[in-house]
Amino acid sequence: MCCKTHAKMVEYRIDFLQGSDIYMISKDQLDLLCELSKLYLSDEELAEYGKEMTDIIKLMDTIGDSDFEYNPIDTSNAVPFSSLREDKTETFENMQGIVNNGPRTIENQFVVPKIVD
Amino acid sequence: MNTISNLRKQLDKKEISSVELTKKYLENISSKSDLGAFNTVCEDEAIRAAQLADEMIASGNSASLTGIPLAIKDNICTKDIKTTCSSKMLGDYKPPYNATVIEKLVKQGFVPLGKTSMDEFAMGGSSQTSAFAKPKNPFNTECVPGGSSGGSATAVAAGLCVAALGSDTGGSIRQPAAFCGITGIKPTYGTVSRFGLVAFGSSLDQIGPMANSAEDCAIILNAISGHDAHDHTSRNHNIDFTSLLGKSISGLKIGIPKEFFGDGIDEEIKTAVFNAAKFYEQNGAELIEVSMPSLKYAVSAYYLLACAEASSNLSRYDGVKYGYRTDSPESYDQLIKKSRSEGFGDEVKRRILLGTYALSSGYYDAYYKKALAVRQKCRSEHDEIFAKCDIMLTPTTPTVAYKCGENIDDPVKMYLADICTVTANIAGIPAISVPCGLNKSGMPIGFSLSAKRFDDAKLIQFADLFEKENPHPVANI
Numbered sequence: 001m002c003c004k005t006h007a008k009m010v011e012y013r014i015d016f017l018q019g020s021d022i023y024m025i026s027k028d029q030l031d032l033l034c035e036l037s038k039l040y041l042s043d044e045e046l047a048e049y050g051k052e053m054t055d056i057i058k059l060m061d062t063i064g065d066s067d068f069e070y071n072p073i074d075t076s077n078a079v080p081f082s083s084l085r086e087d088k089t090e091t092f093e094n095m096q097g098i099v100n101n102g103p104r105t106i107e108n109q110f111v112v113p114k115i116v117d
Numbered sequence: 118m119n120t121i122s123n124l125r126k127q128l129d130k131k132e133i134s135s136v137e138l139t140k141k142y143l144e145n146i147s148s149k150s151d152l153g154a155f156n157t158v159c160e161d162e163a164i165r166a167a168q169l170a171d172e173m174i175a176s177g178n179s180a181s182l183t184g185i186p187l188a189i190k191d192n193i194c195t196k197d198i199k200t201t202c203s204s205k206m207l208g209d210y211k212p213p214y215n216a217t218v219i220e221k222l223v224k225q226g227f228v229p230l231g232k233t234s235m236d237e238f239a240m241g242g243s244s245q246t247s248a249f250a251k252p253k254n255p256f257n258t259e260c261v262p263g264g265s266s267g268g269s270a271t272a273v274a275a276g277l278c279v280a281a282l283g284s285d286t287g288g289s290i291r292q293p294a295a296f297c298g299i300t301g302i303k304p305t306y307g308t309v310s311r312f313g314l315v316a317f318g319s320s321l322d323q324i325g326p327m328a329n330s331a332e333d334c335a336i337i338l339n340a341i342s343g344h345d346a347h348d349h350t351s352r353n354h355n356i357d358f359t360s361l362l363g364k365s366i367s368g369l370k371i372g373i374p375k376e377f378f379g380d381g382i383d384e385e386i387k388t389a390v391f392n393a394a395k396f397y398e399q400n401g402a403e404l405i406e407v408s409m410p411s412l413k414y415a416v417s418a419y420y421l422l423a424c425a426e427a428s429s430n431l432s433r434y435d436g437v438k439y440g441y442r443t444d445s446p447e448s449y450d451q452l453i454k455k456s457r458s459e460g461f462g463d464e465v466k467r468r469i470l471l472g473t474y475a476l477s478s479g480y481y482d483a484y485y486k487k488a489l490a491v492r493q494k495c496r497s498e499h500d501e502i503f504a505k506c507d508i509m510l511t512p513t514t515p516t517v518a519y520k521c522g523e524n525i526d527d528p529v530k531m532y533l534a535d536i537c538t539v540t541a542n543i544a545g546i547p548a549i550s551v552p553c554g555l556n557k558s559g560m561p562i563g564f565s566l567s568a569k570r571f572d573d574a575k576l577i578q579f580a581d582l583f584e585k586e587n588p589h590p591v592a593n594i
Contacts (some may be wrong), residue, residue, distance in 0.1 A: 030470075037428065037473045038435075038450075039466055040458040049467065055529045056420075056471055063417040063487045070490035085346040097197070097213025103442030110437050115449050 025054045118591060119279045121185055121333040128174055128184045135174065135184030139167040139228050142186045146230065146277045149594070152258070153250040154271040156191045157199045158231035170226040181336050183226035188272045188281035191232040192239055193324065194313035195219055198229070202315050203247035204237045206434050206441045206460035216313020217348070218282065218324050218341040225340050230278050233268030237462045238431065239289055239317045241265050242531055245521060246464045253521070254297060255592035256560055260518040263293030269327050270297035274592050280328035280337060284314055286321045287419050288513075288538025291550035294327055295513035295563025298552045298590040300580060301327040302334045305570045306545035307352040309338075310345030316430040318423035321542040329589060331549065331580035335359045338573065354571050361578035367401030372506035376412040377537060382515045389553045389562040390512045396583060397510070407502045407509065411494045412540065418491035419539035420468075420532055421475045421484050428472030434460065467528060492543050499544045503569035508579055510566055512537050513550040517560035537565065547573040551580045552589050561590050 030050050034041050041049060092098070095108070104111040127133045146158055163186065170184035189195060192202045194212035196219075201207045215223065222229075234250040236243065244252045244267025252268045254260040255275040262271040266283030270293035273281050283290040285303035294301030302325045309324045316322065326337035335358035344353035373394060378387055398404050436442035436456025443459055446452035461469070475484040502509060515534055524530050541548035548567040555561055566576050 033470050033473050033477075036477065037466075037469045038432070038453050038457055039461075039469065040454050041466075049470065052467060052528055053470060053474075056467070056532070057474070059529050059532065060417045060421055060471070060475070060484060063414050063421065063491060064483060066411070066414045066487065066491055066494075068411070068487075068490040068494040070486050071493060074493055083344070084349050092213075094196075094213040097211070098439075101210055101213070101439035103436060103440070112437055113446050113449050113452055 025050050025057060118329050118589065119276070120330050121182070121279055121328065121336050122330075124185055124279055125181060129179060131174075135167040135170040135228060136164065138184065139163050139186050139230070142230055142278055145275075149275055149277060152255065152271050152275055152277070153252045154233055154268045154275065154277055155188070155231045156201055156203060156234045156249045156268070159198050159229055162198060163228050163230050166226070166228045170228060173226045180225040180340070182222060182340050184228060185280075186228040186230050186278055187222070188230050188233045188269055188278040189219070190266050190269050190281065190283050191235055192284055192315040193218060193282060194315070195229065195232065199232060200315065201232070201249060202238045203235045203249050204460065204462065204465070205248045207315075208248070208441065210439055212313070214313065217310035217345045219313065221341050233266070233272055233281060235268055236265035236464070238315070238427070238465050239265040239284060239286055240427070240464050240468050242288070242292055242534055243521075243525065244268060244293070245525055246462055248462055251521070254518045255594050256298060256518070256590070257558075259520055260560065261296065261521050263296035263518060265289040265293075266301070266327060267293045270294055270299060270301070273297070273299045273327050273329060275594055280326055280333050282324055282337075283327045284322060284324050285542065286318045286423055287535050287542050290325045290327055291513050291538050291548060291563070291565060292535070294550040295552070296518035296561065298561030298592065299327055299329060300331050300334055300549065300551055300584070300589070301325065302331075302338070302549040302573070302576065303541060303547065304338060304342065304573050305547040306542075307350050308342045308354070308356075308547070308571070308573065310343070310348040310351045312345055312347035318426040319430065320426060321423055330584055331551065331577045332359065332362060334549070335362065335574070335577045356571065356574055358574050358577050361574045362581050364578055365401065366397065366579060366582060368403070369508065370403045370405055370506035371397055372405055372407035372502050372509040374407050374409045374412070374502070374509060374511060376409050377511040381533075381536065382512055383517070383556075385556045386512050386515070386517070386562050390510070390564045393551075393553045393564045393583060394510055396587070397579065400582060405506055407505060409498050409502065409540070411491055411498055412536070414491045415495060415540050415543060416533055416536055418488040418495070419535065419543055420471065421488035422492065422543070424468045424472030425475045425485050426472070428469045428476065431461075431465070431469055436460070464528070495540055496544045499540070499546055499569070507575060508566050508568050510564060513563035513565040517556050517558070517562060541567050546570055547576055549576040549580050551583055553583070553587065555590050
């Protein structure tokens with residue numbers, strides 16, 4: 001995340017906590033989340049999602065009441081390196097199956113809009 | 118009610134052929150298509166597989182699932198058969214490979230009847246967020262079958278297959294099993310390979326069976342479990358899930374966690390679950406009260422972890438390599454944003470936004486890291502509980518199945534309904550839901566049993582004992 005976006009999120013976090021009596025996720029906050037999530041929302045959707053997200057985040061905020069500390073060296077679900085398969089390239093036999101699922105392809109290449117003029 | 122064990126005997130004695138059996142199930146699926154259980158019915162593939170299975174049986178090479186017709190949740194990859202996740206995003210997706218569980222079943226000679234509907238990308242508890250078939254509860258078609266594996270539950274309960282595969286990230290096998298009066302188990306995390314399961318919350322997802330008996334669940338687990346080099350979290354414990362069937366439970370201890378029986382749980386459900394506890398007590402088990410104080414944070418922790426992982430996992434859907442693609446995008450950025458916005462439904466978008474929020478700088482410590490702390494606490498509390506008892510018994514759901522359309526506009530209410538199931542996923546332990554009667558309205562009630570990691574066979578043992586004396590309810594359709 002770039003510095004500007006980081007600063008914006010921290011700013012929103014402060015706004016959100018300070019305005020806890022109103023407790024409403026703002027349109028700007030939601031716009032930024034949409035940008036990070038690569039989603040478009042219409043103005044109507046933004047209003048609806050804003051209300052729903054506010055309610056959801058209120059529920060998520062209850063986790064702040066817990067006093068449990070995260071232990072980063074807890075390895076209760078660690079996977080031994082010995083269980084990993086050898087790091088070597090393998091030929092996938094059904095290349096055509098992959099290409100067939102491409103929404104637009106030419107000569108086994110995925111086509112995207114022009115990025116560089 | 119058919120079970121795999123009964124059908125196995127009939128197939129091996131040549132009382133019925135797999136082709137005949139498969140045709141019978143395909144007829145059932147066709148005549149009850151209004152139940153909306155399936156997104157795709159693969160009639161040709163099923164008949165071909167049944168013919169092969171009959172050859173295996175004739176040559177004396179049958180395995181436990183040879184010729185057995187099963188349904189598959191539509192988020193498990195099946196080569197050249199649509200795997201849509203009930204999403205417009207994957208509406209035309211035909212995987213170029215089989216999930217590991219499917220490969221294992223194919224080796225046994227199973228019969229794939231089709232792909233069952235579900236909540237979009239397994240996100241929901243009603244199966245009504247599906248972009249395609251919206252399954253109904255066979256006990257009352259005005260009610261939901263639960264979710265996200267609702268199509269699989271409907272198919273089993275309505276006799277459209279003998280058993281089905283589901284997946285469980287926060288209760289998606291157990292909750293629909295409870296709503297539809299069948300048995301469903303979420304195995305210990307790592308028991309079944311996730312390779313080829315469309316990813317939602319990778320640290321929580323597990324594939325598991327949904328069936329008419331615990332014994333059938335064990336038979337399927339024996340076929341699909343084990344280490345897979347394509348999923349480094351899968352383990353090889355060489356468990357025979359049927360090994361404890363019929364063994365006495367005398368002297369074993371059952372923990373009853375008081376926090377699971379609070380005000381939010383229907384009185385009829387509490388009564389039915391306590392009756393199940395009494396049944397075990399009468400059969401020699403000892404009941405002890407245990408406590409899980411972290412339960413009040415479990416729903417928040419679960420949704421923060423699952424959505425954080427989902428926001429990352431679902432970033433692969435960009436309209437380039439596979440999946441839905443918007444028409445005439447003006448730029449690469451617009452291609453991605455419009456494809457995702459048009460391809461995903463509301464609940465998926467909500468969860469991506471929540472996950473992105475939880476992982477964002479400035480919020481990470483307050484939400485995601487805190488959720489990880491709750492996860493560690495939840496695990497340690499389970500370890501303490503299972504040091505005192507062999508099994509833990511709880512309700513599977515706070516309510517019975519509700520009417521279609523109800524709750525769909527209230528995501529918070531939907532999320533809170535997962536309170537009884539999410540801890541098993543957070544802690545990675547196995548849990549099974551078993552039917553324990555009907556409420557006054559005739560809707561099924563389920564109770565859950567959980568145990569320490571890789572003690573799945575013990576769950577099967579307890580569930581089987583209950584089922585032997587308390588038969589599953591049968592839907593009158």
